Amino acid sequence: MDPLELLVTNDFLRVLDMIGVAVMGVAAGALAARLKFDAVGFAIIGIVAGLGGGLVRDLILDYGTPAAFDGPWYLACALVGSLFAFVISAEGAWWRRLVTVLDIAAMALWAATGTAKSFGYGLEPLPAILLGVTSGVGGGVIRDVLVGRIPAIFGGGPLYATGALVTAIGTWVVVALGLPSPYVLIAVGLGALLAAVASWRRWKLPAHGDWQVTMSASQLKALVRRTRRSERERVAHETGAIPVVDATVDDLAADVGFLDGEAGEYAERAFLDHDGDDIEFPQYDATGSENDTDPDDDRPQEKGRAP
Incomplete structure (x- = not known):
């Protein structure tokens, strides 16, 4: 399987990718609402959270124009998500759970597409997996830095980065074995399932003091x-x-x-x-x-x- 097939010919995965951008815009907008941002703050934080990981990936790959700016769709999805959070106040428990599930699914999907794209541009397995994880969690890291807090993946939060790593490794297995592209969805499901269960059960990786x-x-x-x-x-x-x-x-x-x-x-x-x-x-x-x-x-x- 050509790794770039995931992004070039698979319209289903690209649609899911854009939905993930919109979901991240909503999640970032919820954070902006708690911090009392204005409309500009909502827009910027939504764009950064939804597109930051892909921007970092494409800049490292020297892709040329990053995919986020190669057409209006990705930017539009991020802005729609942040606009939704700006206009509609959704603070119920059920809404937070829904956004969390969609956020996890988007993270896993980005990790898969980022890893496949890195393989398509000739990276070795370890750098490609690392760049896939960066694609999945990079937007959240930049978002947290912008609002002045320690990124959640550095500890104390759900196992987002671990789920992204599982997805990236699974994508590498699919590419290495030459399996059809739909099998990547299995890797996406495994990473998303791990992150979702970790969020539900409040699993965390051992912190530094736990080993001292x-x-x-x-x-x-x-x-x-x-x-x-x-x-x-x-x-x-x-x-x-x-x-x-x-x-x-x-x-x-x-x-x-x-x-x-x-x-x-x-x-x-x-x-x-x-x-x-x-x-x-x-x-x-x-x-x-x-x-x-x-x-x-x-x-x-x-x-x-x-x-």
Whole structure:
């Protein structure tokens, strides 16, 4: 299949493409109404939202005159959509759902036609898919930038860009396998279905903070200390001996049990049933070095020495 067949000979897809432009004009007009734009604002925001992705695509492809300006129909569809939103106030829930569904369908269709057009002009698969996604979501990005807000596809919104990517990949498969052009509608349906279900179920891609380790250095060190203490208690319980930590090679030697607040109680628990001579445990300072203490000293024993 010649990829350009989608745009040159398939009148059905071209009609759907223009309907998508009009729908995007309506959706952009609804945003302009919330922001209290005047008639000029409605017209500009409708044109940008409906035609922005295609303009970017055609400029990158060095297409010549962009398709949006190669005749009056695309501009007329964008203006009709924004005019409809300017004249008719439609704020009901059912209307918003209808516009959302049509908006998603238009996005998927643009992703398919943008990908096919990119293949037709000789682009490799990866650039063609990227340009197809740009065709699908580029108008919405430019619209959001114009009104001073973060583009919805950057996070927190429905999976529009993901749906466009699925459609673009599906279009590439159809072109690569040489299937008839109507099969592209399957790719359009898959991408639109994903975006619609994501909007309904409020699915979102993981944000940056969802993958971060939020423990501070002190919290991480405390976790290591608790883990090491638990391990020492397990070893003492199973073997009756306290693990030896070499301060010269272990940079966490200062965290051994003898430095803990319950060091004496720990030793008593570990050697409660010991039947031999009294056991003396070495004392360590904060650097892990052993303190020299006379075992025959009559002064009260320091905490950490077995009674």
